Amino acid sequence: MMIDVKMTVNGQERTASVAPETTLLTFLRDSLVLTGSKLGCDVGDCGACTVIVNGNAVNSCLMLAVQADGKDITTIEGLSDFEHLHPLQAVFEQMSSFQCGFCAPGMIISAKHLLDKNPHPSKGEVQEALSGNLCRCTGYTKIVDAILELTSEEASAA
Amino acid sequence: MRPFEFVAPETAEKAVAILAENSPNAKPLAGGTDMVVDLKHTNAVPKVVVDLNKIEEFRGIEMTDRGLRIGSLVTHTEIMEHPLVAEHAPAMIDAARTIGAVQTRNLGTLGGNLVTCVPSLDSGPVLVALDAEVTVVGNDGRRQMPLTEFFVGPRKTALNPDELLADIIVPTAMLGRATHFLKFGLRKGQALALVNGASSLRLDGGKVADARIALGAVAPVVIRAGKAEDLVNGTDADEAVLAEAGDLAAGECKPIDDFRASADYRRDLVRVLTKRTLETAYAIAKDKG
Known part of the structure; x- marks a missing residue:
């Protein structure tokens, strides 16, 4: 069985015919070759596959591609072009918030989702917002610091 | 994931008709946080997945x-x-x-x-x-x-x-009833409850009335701690009453031992949770006057 879907991915309309058993993550990675979103735990615990669907951060490994029909999706690839990093990407780089980098796309998408909803989060709010994203390298400190650094920079610039 | 057929009906009536037609080989899909995991990692993959998300x-x-x-x-x-x-x-x-x-x-x-x-x-x-x-x-x-x-x-x-x-x-x-919920897990984020529970109550002449104490993760389903409820009704929920209510609730639940916690530890948590949720619900009720 194949089902036709049409969705907007990073501002571009995409159409495809997908098997129902394809997750949104598999569709993004294998069909659209957007390999920034990662397959980690495959059960919705690690957050490496996090993307934004209609304004909500979700685990793309828990959503079927057919369920994304008609939806608006943002992946890590949608945050920047080849010339400019998104401010979150820049601050993560500047603060050395990555080590292996596997969790980073999901972390940055979750951070973007947080800042879209709450531009000036407290440290506790940042930690809560990232609780669905696991990192086995950094101990989280530099990730949380980077987000707080960005929001305090923006506050002082304003 | 093994292949399955996918339908997304737009009414509840259509959805239940499809479920009946394909029973027991059809399963409904809502948010997918459990269901999609089951589709991937268990052998019990249904023939037809009925997506409910179009049912307004x-x-x-x-x-x-x-x-x-x-x-x-x-x-x-x-x-x-x-x-x-x-x-x-x-x-x-x-x-x-x-x-x-x-x-x-x-x-x-x-x-x-x-x-x-x-x-x-x-x-x-x-x-x-x-x-x-x-x-x-x-x-x-x-x-x-x-x-x-x-x-x-x-x-x-x-x-x-x-x-x-x-x-x-x-x-x-x-609606608007004084209610307090607590959950004890091993972490703050993404943890299953070792024990969760809620107490709700109203005041009648300044005394607790119609208390409800609901406890989760300590019995096959969510239970009410009826004896503890009876005890707190008609009281001022003072320290001694709350302590005894906690003891009674701990006796009323039937927790299991597993890799997350022992039954004894869960019982202790019930004692604390019952006391705290009642105490806070009572304070909320007093606040409302």
Whole structure:
């Protein structure tokens, strides 16, 4: 069985015919070759596959591609072009918030989702917002610091 | 994932007809946070997956003449952000906030959480403490039942394979009732409850009346601690009463030993949780005057 879907991915309309058993993550990675979103735990615990669907951060490994029909999706690839990093990407780089980098796309998408909803989060709010994203390298400190650094920079610039 | 057929009907009636036609080889899909994991990692893959997300009547939160109605497809995030819930049943927000993490709360639904019927489900205790009722839709029409009857056993609800949970109603009489929820897990984020629970009460002449103490993860389904409730009714919920209520509740639950915690530890947590939730519910009630 194949089902036709049409969705907007990073501002571009995409159409495809997908098997129902394809997750949104598999569709993004294998069909659209957007390999920034990662397959980690495959059960919705690690957050490496996090993307934004209609304004909500979700685990793309828990959503079927057919369920994304008609939806608006943002992946890590949608945050920047080849010339400019998104401010979150820049601050993560500047603060050395990555080590292996596997969790980073999901972390940055979750951070973007947080800042879209709450531009000036407290440290506790940042930690809560990232609780669905696991990192086995950094101990989280530099990730949380980077987000707080960005929001305090923006506050002082304003 | 093994192949399956996928349908996304637009009405509840169509959905239950498809479920009946393909029973027992059809399963409904709501938020997918449990169901998609099952589709990937268990052998029990249904022939037909019936996506409920196009059924508009399963959405929305609104005030009705029976009480606050919450559609089964409402996500935990929607509950957390909804003004009617904040005004009339704020303890539901405290419970929703402890479920999974942001991403799973954005996908997972209240109906889905209740239908999994795992003993530790975090949305259960507050709803039981508020006498919530549910509407079930099937091929013979609709029926209503108290949530306590909907919960039958671990992973077992009163739903027949061709029935769906349509909505959850917090009755008018329970809206705005002083309620407090607590959850004890091994971490703050993404933890299953070792014990969760909620107490609700009202005041009658300054004394506790109609107390409800609902406990999760310490019995096959969410239970009420009836003896502890009887004890606190008619009192000022002072230190001695609360301590005894905690002891009684610990005796009324039937926790299991597993890799997360021992039964003894869970009983201790019940003691503390009962005391704290009653204490806070009482303080909220006093505050309201």
